Amino acid sequence: MNDRKIELLAPAGSFDGMKSAIHAGADAVYIGGLLFGARAYANNLDTEGMKRAIDYAHIHGRKLYLTVNTLLKNNELNNKLFDYLNIYYEHGLDAVIVQDIGVFQFIKANFPKLAIHASTQMTICGVEGARMLKDMGASRVVTARELSLHEIKEIHNQVDIEIESFVHGALCYCYSGQCLLSSFIGGRSGNRGRCAQPCRLPYKVMKDNKQINSTNETYVLSPKDMCTVDLIPDMVEAGIDSFKIEGRMKKPEYAAGVVRIYRKYIDHYLINGRKGYQVLNSDKKELEDIFNRCGFNQGYYKEHNARNMITLKEPVKRARNEVLNKELEEYQVLEPKEKINGSLTLSTGRPARLVVKYGNVEAEAWGNTVENANKQPMDKERIYKQITKTGSTPFEFEEVDIQMDDNIFIPVQSINELRRNALEVLQNKILKQYRREDAFLRKTDYINRNIELKGKPVITSFNVYIEKESYLTEVLKFREVQTVYIDVNMLEKPIDYYINLCHQAGKKCFLSLPHIFRNTKKISSFNYQDLINEKLDGFLIKNYEEFDYLKSLYDKKELVLDYNVYTFNQMSHSFWMDNHISYDTAPVELNYKELLERGVKESELIVYGYLPVMVSAQCVHKTIEGCDKNSTKLFLKDRMNKQFFVRNHCKYCYNVIYNCQPLVLLDYEKEICSIKPKSLRLNFTIEDTKDISAIIRKYIDSFIYHKSVKNDFEDFTRGHFRRGIE
Template sequence: MVQSGFPEVLAPAGSYESFHAAIAAGADAVYLAGNLFGARAFAQNFSEEELLHVIDEAHLHGRKIYLTVNTLLKEKELEEKLYTYLEPYYNEGLDAVIVQDYGVLRFIRQHFPGLALHASTQMTVTGPEGASLLADYGVERVVPARELSLKEVETIKKATQMEMECFVHGALCYCYSGQCLMSSMIGGRSGNRGQCAQPCRLPYTYKGKNGYLMSLKDICTLESIPDLIEHGIDSFKIEGRMKKPEYVAGVTAMYRKYTDLYLEHGREKFRVKKSDLEELMDLYNRGGFHSGYYFVHNGPEMLCTNRPNHAGTKAAKVLGQKGRELQISVLKDLSKGDVLEFPSGHGDYTLGKDWKKGERQTILLPKNQREKKGAWIFRTRCNALLQRLNQTYVNAKLQEPISGRVVLKPGEKAVLELRFTGRNGTKTVIRVKGERIAPAENRPLTEEQVTKALAKTGNTPFYFETLDVKLEGDCFCPMQQLNTLRRQGIEELEKAVLNGFRRTSADVGQQDMTDTVSDLEKRADNTAGNLRTSVLAETLEQLEAMWEFLESALESSEMEQSLRRIYLDFELFLGKETPEKTREICRKFQQKKIQIFLALPHISRGNLDGKLKSLLLAEKETVDGVLIRNLESLGMLRKIGFDKSVIADHNLYILNHEAKKFLKEEGISEYTASLELNAKELSGLDLTDCEGVVYGYIPVMESAQCLEKTCFGCKKASGRDEMADRLGHRFSIRRVCTFCYNVIYNTDPQVLFSEMDTLRRVKVSSCRLHFTGESKAETKQILSLYTQAYAQDPVWPENLNYTKGHFRRGIK
């Protein structure tokens, strides 16, 4: 086995059994979570005691442990829990943390300076500008968005020289990771807090097409390993912290095998066996595999629309049915304990004995169950494979080779010297002394006896590869004395190896976390007279409605006095017709001292970076600032020297004061209050520089996939459509073809018109109305309702559904 360390095979572990299986199967590193702040809250995860043991065990075997702290942290969690949570792992020698929250990133850099920082895929890093921004903050490794092509990953690598950790196998989210609020808004289980309910695995209807329209196949890049390596990927990340140990073992072993094959023999001799691909299919697949986004931008071939779960592999075919007896033809050797799924989806069948390929078998079906002649029967559990993986990896004994030398001489203390060379080449030598050796009166010790006694290393991390026994004279020594010598030596060796990883807690302590108290007390008194208003428009029709409302309605006087800013979607400045009309209306607003800001794309990819830069330069005189939705836009603005105001939208998440500080240090002047905090939690943050969204259909997904393309083919034209879930709830969809992504909006708008007093108490700087697909008439109606609410007379039509989002209920 090649132990090059490049590329790293990185395995998941949701339990100790999975960790053990991953190490046995050849993983260079394992990523896992403790009992807090992990993005798989429903995995078994590790207690503090277990995790400390796992860190040591990994280091003894020359592997690394990366701790996932990849959720968003609320203010109290960051202030009261994060330091004490991380400190023991930091001291033990934890190799790295994977983070999503900007505040967590800033906090760890300050309080645990010796700990490596990896940016989670939840940060939605899509290009070199965003990655460079993180590199300046001490991040050494990026897990880029899974939607990137190999060329885009290579571009980031070459531009930043950062390590690239990329997913190579397992489940794919439909949404860009970190940009999904669907589970949160529908059921209160936030994906940003590790509690995703996987709404993308449910059935939907789009323009008459029914099925699991957002359920992506699992990614499998085994055959693409040469391309992944040659494009600069440093770590092959396997998804699956919710999977069983056998899955972790099987997938890890397969990627270890073929990574080593390429490193030893190169591309010319690199071939993946069909049987190995089928083994991976037997472990888990959703209607087949796909190579992910590395070679395609999106497409229907990436989805399995007829089922969202494990599909298994073809095992038999229905020949016919007589009454309850189902006759089948066996397509492959099957084992006792294998599970077959009936084609109709009604139940399954567990084999009570082995079946051979080519045999005809009969299964007795439940009463009234019918199966179609010619239908395929799939095996969803391969019992022989699972048993083999258990025996080979899950229950494997893990020991490292050591060499030893023992010297026994009558009248002197026994001496045992142990030598260990780690997988990274580090050498450790220890020397221990035992009790004095007595001279032999009858039968002296033999080398064979001493060797047999010392070689019994049992369940320790080591075994003797070589053992030199030197007897200087006729020696007598009880076996118990030799056992004690061996135990003492191995304990000292283990201690010496692990001491090389130990740290002491950083000098920067928790007292520094209180430096925000004075900041939180410096809040302006927002009264009804100075609570401001901002409006975001995605269409020219909405912009025209805003101007007409402001000019004609008597009731708009309150609106005109409070309106300070209008955000205009970037697509309003593209095309042949809308840009000039947009600029004309913008000039009218600016004459009234109302600012015009450009709302940049939700997703910005490197291959479209030039288009975005050109847009900013073209509209430099038109706009007073920009609203950004991703780190890539922020990094790009810094690169071009943008000198106007930059405001962060709600999906640059701010759940704690450290996150605000991070963005402020990067040039953000104002923020958007988090949509996942309730009023009480918001009141614990300084919101005098934050806007609160009081109206709007909230974006719950941004996806590189396109439902239109999946169901009917690419139109290459931006537009709006709808999809419906199994309960009939309708979701608006926006196709952003300019930058090739879809935005899916919540079923009902978030409306906080009845919460104006509370918004004043939590001291937001202004209230934002976010228009998406509303018509001109609907836009004017919402403006009128808001004006009444602003004047403390809130009303809302009974026939219009709405939600308050998390403003009252919050998230766990």
């Protein structure tokens, strides 16, 4: 028998969903309130509903985690977050799930007794990221869904932190937290809980202006749902502590049905081990009937990516299993009862006394005085029947010891009142264990940092990011370029070659590290000596793992944070600056006014480029053409005939989808200069080499020399600089 405790964590998109999950056997539920949750369109609970849900979970010995897993703007963090959380904190909320590092710091400062779970939106992919969050104070890390069992086991073996991983439900095509597709094409940001799921739409895969996917296999970004019930022994032994089911947007019947099957097999394994572990086909069929997209896959636990993980075909609406659905609906109606014991004392001439006990919690109530019976005395059987009528309360008596004198009388109404009082006292004492009263708003040094804008705005140079070697010659022609970020995926020669070219032209040379840092051995095989090369000026960092891996070099190299390690608010920005980041990159989803409020004097602002809108473990090239370890130029054409460039980076095995239009902020020279960013950046990724010089010249003339420059880009976007996101 395995003594290890495994938590089964269920989604709750409503109060009924929470009840259903708890009744079916969930140890904990995660749920959203009215603010700051990654499912803004779920039936989220209002304040009273949330308090009621917290109490309901605690009465039944379960836990409730609140999703605060979106990025917060400056005014939200400063003016709304404390009041929003404080009510639930004092009421006994068990934990919050957090994406924003500023929110993380705020909660740690203001709600020190509240457990913080690092959301999968933080894209934690390895030991380094988990260790960093553990050191910061996280009690749990929710791993990226793309991790293998081997990678999870590495975290378990090397970092003393709880591990929560998704085991069932929908998969995003993109690494969670790295998707801007919905944001850029329609203004509905996944980082704000408003994803429109454009990945679930059909796309033509184009190569050399020809469609290469068949017309009935156009759902190339839509993964099948995950089902890992067969892998429960492997997942437990890999070190997963909390088995998380996806589905806050789904009906309560979904939560109940999935939970009860996973509960069955988790318990089976914990009791019996691997011996005889086998999932019945009827249970698998039931999971399929509850919900699936074109069948199931087993997630990424045993394969990095695969064609069979993608739906490809348009999902067919399954016939509803009415019998199963009706059965699962009962979980919303049923009221589970917690076993209690009681001791009732009825002595003539003394008040009736009832003591009830639930676990270690004991409650006592006194009633009316017991009298001598003038006519028919009360018998023990009648008293027992009356005292055990617990009705709609969450309790039921397992045993009641009745000590009573002979020939007594007490009105039935008095017995009922005594029972009600005792159970009310018991419930209050149970819930009181969870209450907190010590929260108060702690003023920090973060709030007003980075906002002062004195002096005349001056832009004297640009930094340039490149993903192709042929761009370098063009970039080095301009004395106004100060720093060149060399993407690690483009390196075809020893790194000294690129450093020397940059230095000879009077430029700094930074190495831009991979979007995803899955395995330190892959970077190490690139040659760690290159990373600490004395000539290399710094690094552009794109994830928590890279920062933790390189943080000891801060006194020798400049460490710069890219925009996909989000710093939406001053507190998140200040966290990184206090941890020896030289400067960060301003969030691309904030508009002009929000950037002004946040402050960008210690931040770089991207003013040109085809920005990545998806970074994935899945590979479009492999799905459609098969894996040949070669980078291939593909495009995804949507229903509006917009084409999104796709690049597969084989060295580190991840896929990048770029926006269909370049970001062009050439027209906003005055506004951008007025907010005084530390530096401006041009991103060159998929442009023709012949166009690089002309683009650089336009920006230099406009921003440095203040010349009137014509914006003659034919198809471009201004991103969120004006419109912003909700």
